[in-house]
Structures are given as C-alpha cells and as structure tokens.
Amino acid sequence: MLETKEKSEVEHWAGYLIKRVSSQVISTLTEALAPLGLRVTEATVLYRIAMAPKITSSEVGRSLGIKRANMTPLVARLTELGYLRVSAQDGRSQGLSLTESGENIFEQVRGVLETHDETFFAVLNRKERAQLLSLLDKLFRG
Amino acid sequence: MLETKEKSEVEHWAGYLIKRVSSQVISTLTEALAPLGLRVTEATVLYRIAMAPKITSSEVGRSLGIKRANMTPLVARLTELGYLRVSAQDGRSQGLSLTESGENIFEQVRGVLETHDETFFAVLNRKERAQLLSLLDKLFRG
DNA sequence: TATTGTTATACTCTATAACTATA
DNA sequence: TATAGTTATAGAGTATAACAATA
Numbered sequence: 001m002l003e004t005k006e007k008s009e010v011e012h013w014a015g016y017l018i019k020r021v022s023s024q025v026i027s028t029l030t031e032a033l034a035p036l037g038l039r040v041t042e043a044t045v046l047y048r049i050a051m052a053p054k055i056t057s058s059e060v061g062r063s064l065g066i067k068r069a070n071m072t073p074l075v076a077r078l079t080e081l082g083y084l085r086v087s088a089q090d091g092r093s094q095g096l097s098l099t100e101s102g103e104n105i106f107e108q109v110r111g112v113l114e115t116h117d118e119t120f121f122a123v124l125n126r127k128e129r130a131q132l133l134s135l136l137d138k139l140f141r142g
Numbered sequence: 143m144l145e146t147k148e149k150s151e152v153e154h155w156a157g158y159l160i161k162r163v164s165s166q167v168i169s170t171l172t173e174a175l176a177p178l179g180l181r182v183t184e185a186t187v188l189y190r191i192a193m194a195p196k197i198t199s200s201e202v203g204r205s206l207g208i209k210r211a212n213m214t215p216l217v218a219r220l221t222e223l224g225y226l227r228v229s230a231q232d233g234r235s236q237g238l239s240l241t242e243s244g245e246n247i248f249e250q251v252r253g254v255l256e257t258h259d260e261t262f263f264a265v266l267n268r269k270e271r272a273q274l275l276s277l278l279d280k281l282f283r284g
Numbered sequence: 285t286a287t288t289g290t291t292a293t294a295c296t297c298t299a300t301a302a303c304t305a306t307a
Numbered sequence: 308t309a310t311a312g313t314t315a316t317a318g319a320g321t322a323t324a325a326c327a328a329t330a
Contacts, residue, residue, distance in 0.1 A: 010189050010206075013259055014271065015167040017278035020207060022164030023321095024281075025157040030296095041297070047152050058311055064152075065162060070298065072313055092306040092311045117155055123280050129156065132277045136159035138265050139166075165298090172319095183320070200288060212321065214290055234288040234329045 025120060032116045036108055037081070041066070043109045045074055046083060046098070050106045054087075054095035078102075167262060174258045178250055179223070183208070185251045187216055188225060188240070192248045196229075196237035220244075 010016045029040050038046070048060050061071045075096065078084045083102035089095045098106060121129050152158045171182050180188070190202050203213045217238065220226045225244035231237045240248060263271050 009193055010186055014275050017282055018164045018167055021278055021281045022160045025160055044152055051151055131273055133156050135274045136163055139163045140159055
C-alpha cells in the first residue's frame, strides 16, 4: 500500500485516474463517432444488438448498465434512423435486430472503435494493453 | 493485438471497460461521500485546494479538467457551506483556501477516499494495484 | 490582447417513481 | 406477483458563447 504522503495529490488515486482516463476515452470516441451521426451510448447499444440479435431492450440495458427507462429514447432514435427492427417476442417483450442499414452502420462503428482503440492505447505496448485489460476485467467483474 | 473475433463483445474493448469501471467508481464514491454532504466533483475540488492553498479557480479547473464556467457554481457552493475562503490575488484573480471548517471536512474526505480506494481495489493485490496505477498514469499523461 | 470570473443555456447520461400491459 | 416497456422528471457533469473587469 502506498504511504499517505505519496497519495497527497488526487492524481495518485487510481479511482481519480480512471475517471479522468474514462473522460478522455468518451471525449475522443464521441468525436470519432460524430461523422457517423452516432453518440457513444448509441454505438454501444448497436454493438450489443449486433452481437445478440432478437435481444430485448431490457436485456441490452441490464448488460450495458443502462436503466430500462433510459433505453426507450435510445431504441426510439436508433429505430427512427432506420438501424433497428423491432419485432414482438411475446405480448410484452420486443426483440431488437439490425436492419440492413443497421448492419452497414455497425461495420463502420466497428471500424471507428478499432481505430480509436489503436490510437488511444498507442502509448502502451502489447503486453501492457493485455495487463490493463486483465486488471480492468477483474475490477469490472468484482 | 487481439484478433477481431476476440473483440466481438464490447467488454473486450479496454475503452468500454474503463468507462464501466469509472461509472462504478463514481457511483460507490458518490454514496461514500453522501454522508458528508459532498459530491465527487466538490470533494475533488476541495482536495486540490487543500494541496495548493491560494490556488485560483481557473487553475483548479485547468488541473482537474473542469471548465472555468463550471467552476463558478462549485466554488459558490463550497463557499456557502463555509469550507472555502476567497481572497483577492489581484484585481481579477481570487485565491482559494480552506477555512477551519474546510480543513476539518477535508480530513473526513481524505478518510472516505482512503477507505473507498481500499475496498474498491480490494480484488487486486499490491503489485496489481501498482501496475494499474502505472498504466493509467501513462494513458493520462499521454 | 489575453486572462479571470461570471451568466445563460443546452446537451448527455443517469436516476427514480408511477403507470400499463402482459407473463 | 414479477417483468417489459413507457412517460415524466430531476440531477450531475460537461460544453459553448458572450460579457465586464483587469492584466
């Protein structure tokens, strides 16, 4: 454990650094996605649906940490843009899938994410990136 | 570099994981700070001022990534709470320092941060925490 | 001219509560 | 009773533009 003196600036707290780096990620990714007319959250939702067609809105929300109530406008907008097809699963659940246009924009989203990842983590070498991924995964899963 | 197939879920993107872990940090820290009547950003501002008395509002903002315009209500609230003393540096700049009450609450904030850090990163051992800090630092400084 | 601090304003994401329709 | 989806609403953080006062 670090000594008190070494923690005398907020930049020495891992939690603070995570928050700052996260802000940078979101900011640069927002810029990178802007030409596609998509926001970060929308791209993430699109990504999840692409990987699990017929998934319901609630399931997307649960898996991405987005509240049901906040999924409604997200799905509405992606549907209006013509990227989503909503089909009744049963009387209360709706399966979400990508339209042809959705598949198309998804491939572009995937490309943007790959490029962004490549440039954002360019300061880390291959081993360091793997380490980071592993550490974050441990924190994420608890 | 990971192969495309391994990146087929958003959880395999470091940027996404950072965003999710950051949300968790902010959420748990918000809860931990609530008894003190402070929000995360306010606590961070308090922390920076404690470490650099007489610092100006603009300087705090620049160092913490908070826009000047957004510092105004933050400083106003912390002053109303009796934690900050604002003293003119020159005609346009104002030096910010902690009052006695501010020093008191700051010690409590420091305690909350230490406890939070300890519990949040408990899943990582000492070496892993040092690794994480180092990796985040590289990303943060570019 | 550049900087400090301010005001006004808007956007994104998140959070809760209450409602309906269905399982 | 529990779940899916919706509506309304509020809070927190962030962003820009414009302004007055000062350096």
